[in-house]
Amino acid sequence: xxxxxxxxxxxxxxxxxxxxxxxxxxxxxxxxxxxxxxxxxxxxxxxxxxxxxxxxxxxxxxxxxxxxxxxxxxxxxxxxxxxxxxxxxxxxxxxxxxxxxxxxxxxxxxxxxxxxxxxxxxxxxxxxxxxxxxxxxxxxxxxxxxxxxxxxxxxxxxxxxxxxxxxxxxxxxxxxxxxxxxxxxxxxxxxxxxxxxxxxxxxxxxxxxxxxxxxxxxxxxxxxxxxxxxxxxxxxxxxxxxxxxxxxxxxxxxxxxxxxxxxxxxxxxxxxxxxxxxxxxxxxxxxxxxxxxxxxxxxxxxxxxxxxxxxxxxxxxxxxxxxxxxxxxxxx
Amino acid sequence: xxxxxxxxxxxxxxxxxxxxxxxxxxxxxxxxxxxxxxxxxxxxxxxxxxxxxxxxxxxxxxxxxxxxxxxxxxxxxxxxxxxxxxxxxxxxxxxxxxxxxxxxxxxxxxxxxxxxxxxxxxxxxxxxxxxxxxxxxxxxxxxxxxxxxxxxxxxxxxxxxxxxxxxxxxxxxxxxxxxxxxxxxxxxxxxxxxxxxxxxxxxxxxxxxxxxxxxxxxxxxxxxxxxxxxxxxxxxxxxxxxxxxxxxxxxxxxxxxxxxxxxxxxxxxxxxxxxxxxxxxxxxxxxxxxxxxxxxxxxxxxxxxxxxxxxxxxxxxxxxxxxxxxxxxxxx
DNA sequence: TTGAAAGCGCTAACAG
DNA sequence: CTGTTAGCGCTTTCAA
Numbered sequence: 001x002x003x004x005x006x007x008x009x010x011x012x013x014x015x016x017x018x019x020x021x022x023x024x025x026x027x028x029x030x031x032x033x034x035x036x037x038x039x040x041x042x043x044x045x046x047x048x049x050x051x052x053x054x055x056x057x058x059x060x061x062x063x064x065x066x067x068x069x070x071x072x073x074x075x076x077x078x079x080x081x082x083x084x085x086x087x088x089x090x091x092x093x094x095x096x097x098x099x100x101x102x103x104x105x106x107x108x109x110x111x112x113x114x115x116x117x118x119x120x121x122x123x124x125x126x127x128x129x130x131x132x133x134x135x136x137x138x139x140x141x142x143x144x145x146x147x148x149x150x151x152x153x154x155x156x157x158x159x160x161x162x163x164x165x166x167x168x169x170x171x172x173x174x175x176x177x178x179x180x181x182x183x184x185x186x187x188x189x190x191x192x193x194x195x196x197x198x199x200x201x202x203x204x205x206x207x208x209x210x211x212x213x214x215x216x217x218x219x220x221x222x223x224x225x226x227x228x229x230x231x232x233x234x235x236x237x238x239x240x241x242x243x244x245x246x247x248x249x250x251x252x253x254x255x256x257x258x259x260x261x262x263x264x265x266x267x268x269x270x271x272x273x274x275x276x277x278x279x280x281x282x283x284x285x286x287x288x289x290x291x292x293x294x295x296x297x298x299x300x301x302x303x304x305x306x307x308x309x310x311x312x313x314x315x316x317x318x319x320x321x322x323x324x325x326x327x328x329x330x331x332x
Numbered sequence: 333x334x335x336x337x338x339x340x341x342x343x344x345x346x347x348x349x350x351x352x353x354x355x356x357x358x359x360x361x362x363x364x365x366x367x368x369x370x371x372x373x374x375x376x377x378x379x380x381x382x383x384x385x386x387x388x389x390x391x392x393x394x395x396x397x398x399x400x401x402x403x404x405x406x407x408x409x410x411x412x413x414x415x416x417x418x419x420x421x422x423x424x425x426x427x428x429x430x431x432x433x434x435x436x437x438x439x440x441x442x443x444x445x446x447x448x449x450x451x452x453x454x455x456x457x458x459x460x461x462x463x464x465x466x467x468x469x470x471x472x473x474x475x476x477x478x479x480x481x482x483x484x485x486x487x488x489x490x491x492x493x494x495x496x497x498x499x500x501x502x503x504x505x506x507x508x509x510x511x512x513x514x515x516x517x518x519x520x521x522x523x524x525x526x527x528x529x530x531x532x533x534x535x536x537x538x539x540x541x542x543x544x545x546x547x548x549x550x551x552x553x554x555x556x557x558x559x560x561x562x563x564x565x566x567x568x569x570x571x572x573x574x575x576x577x578x579x580x581x582x583x584x585x586x587x588x589x590x591x592x593x594x595x596x597x598x599x600x601x602x603x604x605x606x607x608x609x610x611x612x613x614x615x616x617x618x619x620x621x622x623x624x625x626x627x628x629x630x631x632x633x634x635x636x637x638x639x640x641x642x643x644x645x646x647x648x649x650x651x652x653x654x655x656x657x658x659x660x661x662x663x664x
Numbered sequence: 665t666t667g668a669a670a671g672c673g674c675t676a677a678c679a680g
Numbered sequence: 681c682t683g684t685t686a687g688c689g690c691t692t693t694c695a696a
Binding site for chain 1 (some may be wrong): 665667668
């Protein structure tokens with residue numbers, strides 16, 4: 001039923017080794033022989049069995065991608081970058097959602113390792129000691145994206161989140177705002193949210209503004225939690241003139257909630273989001289936001305992983321991609 | 333270096349067959365033996381090699397998913413449904429983007445087949461005769477989602493797109509609109525867009541309204557193309573009082589463009605979108621739209637595929653999931 | 665330039 | 681209940 005390398009060998013009157021050589025593009029094959037084999041291959045409709053190949057060669061040309069949630073447009077964009085580069089380098093991707101749940105993550109890592117992936121891309125989430133242990137005994141290269149381990153021992157691709165948050169808040173303060181609120185993402189166990197917080201704090205400090213904890217609240221990056229965040233400020237009886245929000249979707253929630261309270265954006269309230277997802281352009285007023293090159297982060301991370309998998313020497317194992325403040329209509 | 337089933341067998345003083353049995357949960361193992369083996373396994377940190385297993389058993393517990401574009405939130409949501417069910421049934425997913433490009437699709441199918449996937453999920457795109465040929469010689473089950481083949485020989489999961497479009501347009505007409513415009517998606521080679529067009533046409537006909545080709549235009553489902561579509565109507569010097577748009581993102585483009593022309597939504601113009609993506613709730617006015625259960629389509633398609641892979645009998649190979657008109661603020 | 669042969673790590677009869 | 685023995689389809693020395 002299935003045609004194997006033996007069938008081709010017989011059909012072409014050569015040994016299976018020769019067939020293997022032509023299939024793998026080994027140059028040590030006489031052109032005549034190569035032609036003969038290729039003809040046999042197409043005549044029989046032979047398709048090399050990647051599983052057998054993987055077993056024999058110990059390479060599967062498959063990488064595991066652990067991503068928090070593919071239905072989140074931020075990660076979806078990242079995934080596209082990963083996949084495009086993977087395809088370019090002839091790798092396939094096994095994609096799994098972790099929901100940033102440590103147990104799931106560990107299970108996924110083990111599952112992927114069992115499938116003999118040649119490398120793993122770990123997106124978002126926190127890198128705990130448990131992860132590190134797994135990675136050490138993994139025996140395949142790992143690259144992190146939009147996250148990093150505290151000790152920075154694992155290669156990673158990120159932007160400078162601290163600086164990015166600083167830039168946004170500093171911009172607001174420099175425009176004269178004295179009370180800039182901040183709606184951050186979940187901070188427990190999240191090194192990225194922590195960095196953003198640090199950037200916020202530093203911007204206050206460098207501008208001689210004292211930190212007011214009433215101006216800080218948290219959401220889960222959803223639109224709804226953005227609305228709730230604004231309500232929280234409202235209930236606290238504080239009316240910031242500017243709000244920096246840790247993601248676009250939440251920022252839009254904040255804006256709509258503010259508008260429901262009769263505020264005009266940006267005249268009564270200026271808002272800056274984070275990520276620069278497609279969403280930022282699809283709302284009115286268009287959202288001013290910290291632009292993060294999501295596709296590129298995925299692409300660069302995958303490229304980095306290919307280097308490790310090919311045992312190329314890597315000059316920079318901790319890539320920081322540029323970010324910028326994309327000014328639009330939610331700020332004056 | 334890597335610990336194999338042999339190492340475990342030696343460590344536990346049993347044969348490799350016995351180890352294989354306990355690893356695979358075969359009941360024919362004396363509890364004492366099982367315990368002994370399990371201890372050896374954890375002592376050695378043994379992890380079964382799925383590639384070797386796949387070669388021997390001819391099952392990889394991996395399915396291929398061909399999707400137009402994972403960065404598109406519609407497909408991303410669908411992918412999440414697929415992945416969740418796949419995980420539930422212990423399958424992994426190899427995910428690849430096709431951009432609805434036939435050549436890529438064929439390449440992907442062959443690549444996945446080479447990797448010995450146990451089944452394939454084909455999302456969106458057109459199912460041509462070329463596809464069918466590939467599928468026939470594939471030897472593994474295929475399920476289509478948000479598309480179907482003309483002859484309906486391949487199992488599929490969809491909503492009734494014709495009826496869905498009809499419902500939206502009929503709703504508009506019944507409200508008194510005499511000229512309802514339609515911004516459709518690309519129609520060449522796209523059976524779904526075609527169905528929507530048929531639904532639009534039928535709604536006109538059943539309500540005794542003559543079709544006016546000036547009221548019909550096309551976009552590529554992007555926000556920008558939605559804006560352009562409205563401009564097209566404007567240039568044609570026609571001012572529909574209601575527009576049905578084949579996707580939410582385009583609908584929002586239409587709305588913003590209309591607003592830029594001074595129109596009030598929904599007072600001067602009513603708009604209905606399609607899909608009910610998260611987006612529909614994140615704009616003001618909130619978008620009235622045809623709700624399509626994206627997650628469920630993915631989930632059901634994956635479930636259907638598992639049935640075929642397990643050779644279960646399937647009662648209904650062409651699943652039609654329910655849709656409904658979600659009324660919000662972009663209609664009166 | 666080609667072939668023979670030994671695995672890769674596991675499953676699955678078949679015996680016992 | 682357990683062990684023996686063939687492969688699964690391919691890559692990869694090693695010889696020739």
